[in-house]
Amino acid sequence: xxxxxxxxxxxxxxxxxxxxxxxxxxxxxxxxxxxxxxxxxxxxxxxxxxxxxxxxxxxxxxxxxxxxxxxxxxxxxxxxxxxxxxx
Amino acid sequence: xxxxxxxxxxxxxxxxxxxxxxxxxxxxxxxxxxxxxxxxxxxxxxxxxxxxxxxxxxxxxxxxxxxxxxxxxxxxxxxxxxxxxxxxxxxxxxxxxxxxxxxxxxxxxxxxxxxxxxxxxxxxxxxxxxxxxxxxxxxxxxxxxxxxxxxxxxxxxxxxxxxxxxxxxxxxxxxxxxxxxxxxxxxxxxxxxxxxxxxxxxxxxxxxxxxxxxxxxxxxxxxxxxxxxxxxxxxxxxxxxxxxxxxxxxxxxxxxxxxxxxxxxxxxxxxxxxxxxxxxxxxxxxxxxxxxxxxxxxxxxxxxxxxxxxxxxxxxxxxxxxxxxxxxxxxxxxxxxxxxxxxxxxxxx
Amino acid sequence: xxxxxxxxxxxxxxxxxxxxxxxxxxxxxxxxxxxxxxxxxxxxxxxxxxxxxxxxxxxxxxxxxxxxxxxxxxxxxxxxxxxxxxxxxxxxxxxxxxxxxxxxxxxxxxxxxxxxxxxxxxxxxxxxxxxxxxxxxxxxxxxxxxxxxxxxxxxxxxxxxxxxxxxxxxxxxxxxxxxxxxxxxxxxxxxxxxxxxxxxxxxxxxxxxxxxxxxxxxxxxxxxxxxxxxxxxxxxxxxxxxxxxxxxxxxxxxxxxxxxxxxxxxxxxxxxxxxxxxxxxxxxxxxxxxxxxxxxxxxxxxxxxxxxxxxxxxxxxxxxxxxxxxxxxxxxxxxxxxxxxxxxxxxxxxxxxxxxxxxxxxxxxxxxxxxxxxxxxxxxxxxx
Numbered sequence: 001x002x003x004x005x006x007x008x009x010x011x012x013x014x015x016x017x018x019x020x021x022x023x024x025x026x027x028x029x030x031x032x033x034x035x036x037x038x039x040x041x042x043x044x045x046x047x048x049x050x051x052x053x054x055x056x057x058x059x060x061x062x063x064x065x066x067x068x069x070x071x072x073x074x075x076x077x078x079x080x081x082x083x084x085x086x087x
Numbered sequence: 088x089x090x091x092x093x094x095x096x097x098x099x100x101x102x103x104x105x106x107x108x109x110x111x112x113x114x115x116x117x118x119x120x121x122x123x124x125x126x127x128x129x130x131x132x133x134x135x136x137x138x139x140x141x142x143x144x145x146x147x148x149x150x151x152x153x154x155x156x157x158x159x160x161x162x163x164x165x166x167x168x169x170x171x172x173x174x175x176x177x178x179x180x181x182x183x184x185x186x187x188x189x190x191x192x193x194x195x196x197x198x199x200x201x202x203x204x205x206x207x208x209x210x211x212x213x214x215x216x217x218x219x220x221x222x223x224x225x226x227x228x229x230x231x232x233x234x235x236x237x238x239x240x241x242x243x244x245x246x247x248x249x250x251x252x253x254x255x256x257x258x259x260x261x262x263x264x265x266x267x268x269x270x271x272x273x274x275x276x277x278x279x280x281x282x283x284x285x286x287x288x289x290x291x292x293x294x295x296x297x298x299x300x301x302x303x304x305x306x307x308x309x310x311x312x313x314x315x316x317x318x319x320x321x322x323x324x325x326x327x328x329x330x331x332x333x334x335x336x337x338x339x340x341x342x343x344x345x346x347x348x349x350x351x352x353x354x355x356x357x358x359x360x361x362x363x364x365x366x367x368x369x370x371x372x373x374x375x376x377x378x379x380x381x382x383x384x385x386x387x388x389x390x391x392x393x394x395x396x397x398x399x400x401x402x403x404x405x406x407x408x409x410x411x412x413x414x415x416x417x418x419x420x421x422x423x424x425x426x427x428x429x430x431x432x433x434x435x436x
Numbered sequence: 437x438x439x440x441x442x443x444x445x446x447x448x449x450x451x452x453x454x455x456x457x458x459x460x461x462x463x464x465x466x467x468x469x470x471x472x473x474x475x476x477x478x479x480x481x482x483x484x485x486x487x488x489x490x491x492x493x494x495x496x497x498x499x500x501x502x503x504x505x506x507x508x509x510x511x512x513x514x515x516x517x518x519x520x521x522x523x524x525x526x527x528x529x530x531x532x533x534x535x536x537x538x539x540x541x542x543x544x545x546x547x548x549x550x551x552x553x554x555x556x557x558x559x560x561x562x563x564x565x566x567x568x569x570x571x572x573x574x575x576x577x578x579x580x581x582x583x584x585x586x587x588x589x590x591x592x593x594x595x596x597x598x599x600x601x602x603x604x605x606x607x608x609x610x611x612x613x614x615x616x617x618x619x620x621x622x623x624x625x626x627x628x629x630x631x632x633x634x635x636x637x638x639x640x641x642x643x644x645x646x647x648x649x650x651x652x653x654x655x656x657x658x659x660x661x662x663x664x665x666x667x668x669x670x671x672x673x674x675x676x677x678x679x680x681x682x683x684x685x686x687x688x689x690x691x692x693x694x695x696x697x698x699x700x701x702x703x704x705x706x707x708x709x710x711x712x713x714x715x716x717x718x719x720x721x722x723x724x725x726x727x728x729x730x731x732x733x734x735x736x737x738x739x740x741x742x743x744x745x746x747x748x749x750x751x752x753x754x755x756x757x758x759x760x761x762x763x764x765x766x767x768x769x770x771x772x773x774x775x776x777x778x779x780x781x782x783x784x785x786x787x788x789x790x791x792x793x794x795x796x797x798x799x800x801x802x803x804x805x806x807x808x809x810x811x812x813x814x815x816x817x818x819x820x
Contacts, residue, residue: 003361003474004581004639004665006439023355023437025281027288030558033584033704042439044642044695045359047527048287048556049585051704052642052695054439059694062664063442066672070451071458287555355437360555361794411807418667419446420483422804428532428783 004046006054009039020045098122103202110196110230123202124226127209128216132224140189140224145248152179153244160282161204161238165275165293166370168241169208173215173223174298174370175321176243181300182317182373184255184307185247190216192243193227197236208239219298221245247300253307259315260336260376264404267375267385269302270295270397272325273353276367281356288359292352297371302395305388306375313378314385320374326365326424328374329412339407342424345417348397366427376404439694443666444482452671453487460678466492467630468677469767471614472579472637473500473795474665480800482667484674486808492674495629495767496800498613499637501577501606502529502793503765504720508753509606510535513575516604516746517541517549523567525560526575528553533792536753557589557603564593564601573742574603581639583607583731584704587711590733590740602742605732608718610640611648612729616720617766618656629767633677635670636662638692645700649688657686664692711737721755721789722765761788764797771801772809778802 009031011019016032020043031037031050043050098118108115125133132140156172166174173190180187192212196205216223223243278294299319307314320328325347329340349364357364371394377385382400389395405413412424460466470476476496479485485494498504510533517524524541531542531553545551550570554560557574564572576586586603593601620628636649641662649660659680663673673691680687690696711733718730733741742748755761758776763769771777771790781787783802790796 004642005358006437007359008438022359024292024352025288025290025355025359027359030585030588032588033701033707035703044639046581046639047585048558049588051581051584051639052701055694059439062669062672062691062694066448066452066668069455069672069675070448071454287559351437358437358440409810413807416482417446418444418482419450420486421807422481422483423807425783425803 004044004051006042007045009037009041009043011039012037018050020050098202100202100206105196105198105200105202105205105230107198107230107232110228116228119228123206123209124228127206127213128223129213130222130224132222138225142189142224147251148249150180150183150185150247150249151244152176153242154179156241156243157237158279159237160279161208163282163294164278164291166296167208167211168239169212170215171294171296171370172241172243173212173219173221174296176245177219177221177298177300178319178370178373180245180247181298181303182255182319183247183249184253184303184314184317185249185300186304187219187221187245187247187300189224190221190243190245191225192223192241194229195236195240196228196230197238198230198233200238205239215298219300250307252312254312255314255316257316257318257332257335258337260332260338260404261315262338262404262406263379264315264376265379265382265400266329266340266342266402266404267377267382267389268325268347268399268401269299269373269375269389269395270371271348271350271353272320272369272372273349273357273364273367275370276324277353277356279368280360288356290352290356292350292356295369295371297394299371299373299394302373302389302392305392306385309384309388310377310381313381315376315378318374320369320372322368323427324364324366324368325374326363326412327427329424330410330426332374332376333407333410333412336404337408337410339405339410340402340412341405342402342412342414344414346399346401348399365424440666443664443668445668449484449668449671450487452668452675456492456671456675456678457489459675459682460489460492461682462491464491466632466678466681467495468492468633468635468674469495469497469617469629469631470635470670471497471499471610472635472640473503473793474638475635475663475670476500476797476800477795478665478667478670480804483804484667484670487671488674492678494674495631496764496797497617497634497767498720498722498765499579499610499640500765500789500793500795501579501582501608502533503761503789503796504608504613504722505530505533505577505606505789506719506721506753507535507755508719508750510541511539511751511753512748513604514539514541514544514549516573516742516748517544517551519571519746521571522746523550523552523563523570523572524575525552525554525563525572527577529793530575530577532786533789534756534786557585558592561589561592561596561598561601564598565596568600570600572601573746574601575606576603577606579608579610579637579640580643580708581637583708583712584643584701587707590711590737591707593740594737599739602740602745603733604742604748605712607712607731608720609729609731610637610644611652612726613720613723614649614652616723616726616729618652618658627768631658631767632681633659633661635673635677636660636688638663638665638669638695641692641696641700643701643704645698646688646690646696647698647700653686653688659686659689661689662692662696664695722762756787759788761790761798764790771798771805774798778806
């Protein structure tokens with residue numbers, strides 16, 4: 001529930017640590033809570049610790065579900081000025 | 088036969104430290120000023136060796152500005168406290184549309200501060216000033232006991248000349264005016280934060296610290312009186328600047344998030360730390376508010392200038408008696424961009 | 437940014453929202469509670485309520501660990517920090533939360549207390565190692581997402597044989613809080629929060645899995661959809677909840693399949709169980725005393741328990757009487773319905789934690805929602 005972000009594992013380090021990167025920013029964090037981490041994996045980072053690995057297949061499946069749920073020909077998003085004009 | 092003049096030993100810049108004698112006003116002070124500051128700033132005013140600089144003043148409207156610099160760490164990717172002190176005060180003058188004339192610099196040094204670092208800072212200031220075509224014509228140094236200052240605090244004061252007929256002011260924004268941003272936001276704040284070891288991240292991001300008066304001169308020439316105001320979004324970021332202007336001009340803003348340039352690394356650092364780039368400091372960017380008719384001309388001259396390549400229209404001024412800065416998010420929804428409350432602190436959740 | 441940007445696609449979000457509008461039964465009102473403060477923040481920041489049809493309403497829940505921390509615990513932390521030998525390490529979120537008598541950690545720091553803002557509990561251990569003369573106390577808060585990191589930091593302190601590190605533990609649990617929201621039969625009518633389902637927390641669930649919600653969903657007959665943190669995740673989860681309600685289902689569904697499993701993170705659960713045990717009861721702002729809803733250190737780790745090391749005696753502390761954080765936290769009131777909102781209470785002068793914490797419902801509404809109030813108000817005026 002708290003701020004946790006997906007971040008890529010670049011290198012494994014001793015003492016259950018790893019170097020991770022996001023958009024060119026790199027950080028050294030703990031991977032003690034996740035088993036079998038490999039370089040190239042994406043993990044969820046929260047206060048300096050990786051919480052879990054992100055599953056790329058499930059991520060794809062999620063996006064596919066979302067596209068299925070979408071109604072084609074989306075309605076126009078009311079712009080803020082239109083909201084004010086209506087008000 | 089005359090006696091040989093006593094040759095004082097040169098400062099040991101490599102290994103030496105600032106000590107209390109350097110602030111006492113005696114021989115040691117003079118030597119510090121001579122070998123570090125005069126050496127770095129190298130101009131006829133300082134060569135004269137007076138406590139003040141005297142110069143003729145061109146006719147016209149003068150602008151004066153002053154700022155204190157207490158940044159930590161002192162050295163960061165893309166700059167240091169010295170170059171920042173030069174750029175920052177030049178920019179304050181430039182935001183009035185002024186051509187900067189002269190700078191003054193005063194230093195509060197901490198006992199024990201390495202002379203090598205002081206030289207590095209002084210030389211950085213000298214370079215920044217000369218690149219900007221401005222001289223540091225007078226200054227002062229004081230030394231305080233160890234622990235009473237974070238290495239060095241710098242205050243710079245500048246004067247400049249505003250072209251006749253130009254009246255840029257924060258209370259001149261009017262509904263319908265366009266808002267233009269000169270480039271990406273958040274670079275400086277992220278670069279500095281990356282050096283704070285408590286946050287522990289590394290990045291290639293450089294501070295955008297730069298003197299904007301050249302860009303401003305081109306903009307003033309292109310837009311003339313249709314340019315309402317300029318402001319540089321420093322502490323508190325773009326959000327704070329827009330709220331300040333809204334308050335002063337008694338208006339609101341409607342901004343498009345997707346038109347605001349943010350570097351991927353800055354966006355990533357902000358994700359990591361739970362920060363909003365809108366509130367992160369910039370030191371080489373400006374916000375312009377201008378009548379819609381001159382937007383294209385302004386964008387053209389800005390994009391032709393090295394400091395304005397990513398210039399874009401980010402929104403417009405609205406009539407709003409609550410002075411809200413509203414934003415359409417990239418997601419398509421709406422939000423308010425409010426004043427910063429307290430200091431922007433990294434979140435956990 | 438991978439795994440982030442693709443879940444922020446506004447066009448796709450509007451399309452899914454159109455499905456919600458189509459499938460939400462016209463004469464039915466749907467009220468869903470997003471439990472987690474992170475979801476409150478996402479909903480506000482991305483204007484997700486703008487996308488929903490008027491008969492689908494989001495109610496903010498108590499899942500913000502800063503918000504549910506009672507004033508008395510902040511007072512305790514300030515008292516610890518004022519001890520000359522103590523270095524209090526805290527997450528930045530807590531610095532401005534109002535304590536008794538207008539105090540706060542930020543003000544205590546200005547008055548000379550050695551309070552340091554840190555990003556990770558590991559930083560506190562490293563400070564303790566680097567400064568053996570200081571008694572380093574880590575102010576630990578958080579739901580199950582954050583508890584494993586505190587557990588690991590205690591393990592690290594033990595391995596390093598540190599004698600100057602301890603934790604002031606305020607870790608709380610999610611399922612008991614959900615139960616407290618749902619268990620309304622003993623509450624008077626006006627105190628009952630009525631919800632049709634929950635958007636379940638994202639990252640708490642990576643740790644505890646989806647299994648703990650099953651009993652709650654069955655007992656109280658409410659659907660739970662565990663959702664990811666990004667706006668598209670939230671919108672999709674709302675659609676899944678609408679469908680469950682329409683079909684009369686009360687299941688636990690997992691929308692955040694890319695990060696959450698049924699069983700959760702077993703390593704994290706083991707680490708938590710090793711160090712912590714359940715407190716019999718714990719006070720929650722807004723929810724009162726909840727049984728077995730919070731953690732304390734086991735006896736084997738007593739030396740790392742700041743409450744024991746420093747003999748912390750809890751002094752009961754009341755909220756500001758006009759502060760309605762409790763009702764807002766439970767979803768009983770909206771931020772704009774609190775008398776103090778926007779008048780006395782603002783992010784610059786917060787009266788309660790809901791306004792201080794960026795995840796708090798009031799802070800979220802202040803930053804992202806006030807202009808909607810204004811548009812609604814003038815719409816109502818025009819209609820009248």
